[in-house]
Amino acid sequence: MKILRSVLAVILGYAVFAASAVVLFHATGLDPHAPQKVGFIAFAVVYGVVFAGLGGLLAARIAPLKGVLHAAFVALVIALGAAVSLVASPGAGATWSQWTALVLMAPSAWIAAMVFARRVR
Numbered sequence: 001m002k003i004l005r006s007v008l009a010v011i012l013g014y015a016v017f018a019a020s021a022v023v024l025f026h027a028t029g030l031d032p033h034a035p036q037k038v039g040f041i042a043f044a045v046v047y048g049v050v051f052a053g054l055g056g057l058l059a060a061r062i063a064p065l066k067g068v069l070h071a072a073f074v075a076l077v078i079a080l081g082a083a084v085s086l087v088a089s090p091g092a093g094a095t096w097s098q099w100t101a102l103v104l105m106a107p108s109a110w111i112a113a114m115v116f117a118r119r120v121r
Contacts, residue, residue, distance in 0.1 A: 002064040007069075013059030013074035013109065020051035026051035032097040033089075041096055048105040053076060056109030057116055066086075071113030 021054065024047055025032050050076075059074045060067030082101035 009059040009062035013055040016055035029037040039057040052105040052109040053112030056113040075109040
């Protein structure tokens with residue numbers, strides 16, 4: 001049962017991040033792989049960092065043990081998704097969303113859980 005809860009924690013943590021991205025780009029009608037205005041990129045990056053952090057916190061909260069480790073797995077899934085997207089479509093347009101997911105959003109899933117864990121102790 002603990003394994004199922006661990007897997008569910010990581011899946012739901014990632015789902016928070018992924019669903020928020022789908023909502024953002026669907027609501028704005030913009031392509032995440034197209035060049036965008038700097039203002040929108042800044043907003044999208046902050047938005048992504050916040051939701052990645054929330055996903056990491058959710059995973060840490062749901063996990064049966066070692067919540068910060070589960071948040072790290074959420075970060076790993078985010079990073080792997082961005083890396084696969086970069087490798088799978090080289091030269092297919094702007095890569096700002098993949099790079100910011102890899103460099104800023106993925107780490108925020110783990111960092112948010114680390115900060116929360118230290119405050120709770």
